[in-house]
Amino acid sequence: MVPELDKIRGKIDDDRFTKFMGIQLLELREGYSKLAMTITDEMLNFHNMAHGGAIFALADAAFAAASNSHGQIALALCMNINYRSPANKGMKLVAECLEESLGRRTALYRIEVRSEDGRLIASSQGTVYRKEEELANV
Amino acid sequence: MVPELDKIRGKIDDDRFTKFMGIQLLELREGYSKLAMTITDEMLNFHNMAHGGAIFALADAAFAAASNSHGQIALALCMNINYRSPANKGMKLVAECLEESLGRRTALYRIEVRSEDGRLIASSQGTVYRKEEELANV
Amino acid sequence: MVPELDKIRGKIDDDRFTKFMGIQLLELREGYSKLAMTITDEMLNFHNMAHGGAIFALADAAFAAASNSHGQIALALCMNINYRSPANKGMKLVAECLEESLGRRTALYRIEVRSEDGRLIASSQGTVYRKEEELANV
Amino acid sequence: MVPELDKIRGKIDDDRFTKFMGIQLLELREGYSKLAMTITDEMLNFHNMAHGGAIFALADAAFAAASNSHGQIALALCMNINYRSPANKGMKLVAECLEESLGRRTALYRIEVRSEDGRLIASSQGTVYRKEEELANV
Numbered sequence: 001m002v003p004e005l006d007k008i009r010g011k012i013d014d015d016r017f018t019k020f021m022g023i024q025l026l027e028l029r030e031g032y033s034k035l036a037m038t039i040t041d042e043m044l045n046f047h048n049m050a051h052g053g054a055i056f057a058l059a060d061a062a063f064a065a066a067s068n069s070h071g072q073i074a075l076a077l078c079m080n081i082n083y084r085s086p087a088n089k090g091m092k093l094v095a096e097c098l099e100e101s102l103g104r105r106t107a108l109y110r111i112e113v114r115s116e117d118g119r120l121i122a123s124s125q126g127t128v129y130r131k132e133e134e135l136a137n138v
Numbered sequence: 139m140v141p142e143l144d145k146i147r148g149k150i151d152d153d154r155f156t157k158f159m160g161i162q163l164l165e166l167r168e169g170y171s172k173l174a175m176t177i178t179d180e181m182l183n184f185h186n187m188a189h190g191g192a193i194f195a196l197a198d199a200a201f202a203a204a205s206n207s208h209g210q211i212a213l214a215l216c217m218n219i220n221y222r223s224p225a226n227k228g229m230k231l232v233a234e235c236l237e238e239s240l241g242r243r244t245a246l247y248r249i250e251v252r253s254e255d256g257r258l259i260a261s262s263q264g265t266v267y268r269k270e271e272e273l274a275n276v
Numbered sequence: 277m278v279p280e281l282d283k284i285r286g287k288i289d290d291d292r293f294t295k296f297m298g299i300q301l302l303e304l305r306e307g308y309s310k311l312a313m314t315i316t317d318e319m320l321n322f323h324n325m326a327h328g329g330a331i332f333a334l335a336d337a338a339f340a341a342a343s344n345s346h347g348q349i350a351l352a353l354c355m356n357i358n359y360r361s362p363a364n365k366g367m368k369l370v371a372e373c374l375e376e377s378l379g380r381r382t383a384l385y386r387i388e389v390r391s392e393d394g395r396l397i398a399s400s401q402g403t404v405y406r407k408e409e410e411l412a413n414v
Numbered sequence: 415m416v417p418e419l420d421k422i423r424g425k426i427d428d429d430r431f432t433k434f435m436g437i438q439l440l441e442l443r444e445g446y447s448k449l450a451m452t453i454t455d456e457m458l459n460f461h462n463m464a465h466g467g468a469i470f471a472l473a474d475a476a477f478a479a480a481s482n483s484h485g486q487i488a489l490a491l492c493m494n495i496n497y498r499s500p501a502n503k504g505m506k507l508v509a510e511c512l513e514e515s516l517g518r519r520t521a522l523y524r525i526e527v528r529s530e531d532g533r534l535i536a537s538s539q540g541t542v543y544r545k546e547e548e549l550a551n552v
Contacts, residue, residue: 012184125539
């Protein structure tokens with residue numbers, strides 16, 4: 001385990017919004033992340049399914065983890081999400097984020113959110129802007 | 139005020155995730171919604187700015203309100219978000235959602251999230267699938 | 277008419293792909309463009325409607341014109357398109373591109389493609405990366 | 415080789431816009447397609463690189479082929495594209511489209527456009543609306 005990745009892992013664990021959402025970091029490598037979240041009662045919408053915003057929060061947390069994994073500050077520029085299957089209360093969702101392309105100033109990621117039995121809940125792509133500053137010094 | 143819109147307003151007010159996020163419905167008309175949310179400490183990310191997922195939650199709540207405003211169940215198929223300016227703790231954000239195009243089976247919406255002084259924080263578009271079922275009967 | 281805008285207009289008029297597609301530049305101002313294209317037989321797909329790629333080409337040409345209108349090189353990072361209504365052979369389409377937000381390194385645009393009678397054919401958003409180089413010197 | 419797929423292949427080969435763009439269908443299976451296109455002089459933009467619209471045309475043709483491969487009419491609802499690397503005159507680009515999720519009324523696809531040496535030029539996702547009508551009868 002690289003010390004640098006440990007520092008980043010620590011930062012991600014301290015993220016208040018992911019804590020608020022009960023999101024857990026399962027894995028972090030350079031350009032890759034895996035996170036989990038269980039749908040609680042507070043995450044339901046008026047259709048009684050998981051709110052799109054709650055599902056997106058998990059996808060976005062995975063995107064942030066993977067894109068900041070190189071230790072250089074990465075800020076989301078654009079992201080899309082395609083909803084494929086509803087998620088219900090009590091379901092545990094797992095998001096995986098893969099790096100499709102890493103450039104000097106921008107990078108592209110792909111994120112899949114699945115139920116524990118492998119059903120695709122949502123699928124995303126996102127592009128970040130990579131700042132000059134390193135994450136650990138901020 | 140149309141009774142139908144009142145029922146839909148009631149449903150939106152009962153949405154547990156928007157309550158969890160402290161989102162308030164300010165206006166609802168057919169094909170239009172305006173909602174507000176204040177960035178709290180729990181919504182910050184490890185860069186100490188509002189998490190993209192929190193900003194998206196507000197945009198998505200506006201999208202859901204406007205797209206379900208016709209009383210027919212509308213489910214998000216795809217949505218994109220472009221982040222333009224960071225939001226800090228304590229900032230009050232306002233999201234407005236406009237209907238760009240209403241079809242029988244699908245509809246398209248545009249959502250802007252701004253700070254109170256009018257700065258663009260994020261801008262989105264989203265397409266819904268419109269089910270046969272009416273919202274009030276569900 | 278600013279001389280700088282004239283130079284940019286000249287560059288856009290010389291764009292080989294927009295010529296190939298029969299796209300005409302109608303208006304260009306800083307952060308704004310209006311272009312037109314008529315659906316020809318060559319632009320039809322196997323459903324006998326205008327190919328999504330042909331409609332996108334018009335939207336993208338408008339995006340490129342508006343985003344390069346400041347004289348600084350702008351390269352598309354991400355773009356989405358929502359198709360709302362089919363376009364048929366012989367239809368004249370008009371695309372308008374508006375600047376939603378102009379930053380130092382990135383900028384966001386909104387593009388609408390309509391038929392001459394105002395029907396929404398497609399609607400897009402796109403983010404560019406703005407290079408340091410000026411357009412006129414390239 | 416399924417006769418049904420042959421019919422669909424024939425339809426795709428007759429697509430006028432993909433012919434106009436010199437796009438070739440290399441492979442077609444249910445939920446999968448692979449197409450190629452060489453960047454010609456007519457596809458260059460005013461930056462002297464392949465126009466984003468030309469690259470999108472290839473991605474979109476792959477999307478249309480894979481999404482119509484089941485023999486049921488599929489119409490694009492939304493698509494995003496992330497540009498990662500410029501393409502120059504003479505470059506041969508290959509697009510592959512994979513089905514991420516197939517539903518009764520909608521389906522989601524992922525499309526990658528690469529240079530022959532494997533460099534990622536652009537990456538997309540797209541959602542289609544699946545009509546009741548079958549393709550072969552139209």
